[in-house]
Amino acid sequence: MGAGPQTVILIPARYASSRYPGKPLAGLRGATGESRSLIERAWRAACAVPGVDAVYVATDDDRIQAAAQGFGAQVVMTDPACANGTERCADAIARLGISPRVVVNLQGDAPLTPSWFVTALIDAVAAGAQMATPVLRLTGDMHARFLDDRAAGRVGGTTAVMDAQGRALYFSKEVLPYTGRRYGADETVPGFHHVGVYAYTPEALAAYMAAGPCALENLEGLEQLRFLFNGLPVTCVPVDARGREFWELNNPEDVPRIEAVLKREGIA
Numbered sequence: 001m002g003a004g005p006q007t008v009i010l011i012p013a014r015y016a017s018s019r020y021p022g023k024p025l026a027g028l029r030g031a032t033g034e035s036r037s038l039i040e041r042a043w044r045a046a047c048a049v050p051g052v053d054a055v056y057v058a059t060d061d062d063r064i065q066a067a068a069q070g071f072g073a074q075v076v077m078t079d080p081a082c083a084n085g086t087e088r089c090a091d092a093i094a095r096l097g098i099s100p101r102v103v104v105n106l107q108g109d110a111p112l113t114p115s116w117f118v119t120a121l122i123d124a125v126a127a128g129a130q131m132a133t134p135v136l137r138l139t140g141d142m143h144a145r146f147l148d149d150r151a152a153g154r155v156g157g158t159t160a161v162m163d164a165q166g167r168a169l170y171f172s173k174e175v176l177p178y179t180g181r182r183y184g185a186d187e188t189v190p191g192f193h194h195v196g197v198y199a200y201t202p203e204a205l206a207a208y209m210a211a212g213p214c215a216l217e218n219l220e221g222l223e224q225l226r227f228l229f230n231g232l233p234v235t236c237v238p239v240d241a242r243g244r245e246f247w248e249l250n251n252p253e254d255v256p257r258i259e260a261v262l263k264r265e266g267i268a
Contacts, residue, residue, distance in 0.1 A: 004098040005053030009046040012085035013108040015061040030262040040071045041111030049115045058092040084223035090205045105198040109249045117239045121199035129235040130204040135160045135192040140183035146175045160194040168234040
């Protein structure tokens with residue numbers, strides 16, 4: 001293990017997006033009415049995680065680099081050929097020349113990620129997981145939003161299906177498992193929202209890169225499926241939102257949803 005930071009958060013960010021071009025620089029108004037870019041809000045969420053040695057924005061875009069440096073973030077420029085955030089994290093670690101104990105990928109479209117979600121992943125890797133990611137039990141309202149997004153032809157959140165030991169069986173942008181019904185506020189929903197945050201060992205990142213892209217990750221557009229396709233274990237860590245609503249910025253329609261949570265939570 002080389003010298004340097006031992007717990008690192010990387011925020012991979014790209015400008016191009018078929019669903020939402022320029023998404024990292026999209027403005028989100030907080031509780032004070034001030035607009036901050038999505039990438040700044042993701043960086044602020046990362047900086048709120050205790051016990052982290054360094055936080056970097058990993059990008060290949062000069063516009064994102066300039067914006068991130070403007071609000072004080074450290075930036076590592078990465079290869080434009082990186083196919084996804086996990087590849088960008090692997091490239092960033094190589095370019096930084098560091099070998100941390102834990103590498104956290106906090107995706108730039110998840111500014112509402114609570115700090116304790118990330119801490120749970122860091123703890124899971126410290127306890128022996130090669131790769132860990134959080135899952136949040138769906139509420140009736142969240143489940144309904146997922147169904148509504150799919151019915152409208154939008155890609156909303158991602159769902160996770162696990163085995164009895166909490167190892168991932170599959171991730172999908174469809175609402176899994178299929179139940180054929182909706183749920184009330186007081187009902188337990190038999191489904192989990194996959195929260196787009198990952199923690200890896202450097203060895204897991206190296207194995208991911210060595211495996212190369214697979215058909216499932218290309219079909220679903222979900223980078224973590226490469227781990228499963230190649231028999232690399234993914235530990236799903238159940239987390240508690242503690243009353244906070246979690247939502248990612250997947251589509252322009254998500255902006256008012258996230259701004260409402262920022263206002264309600266008093267996040268400037």
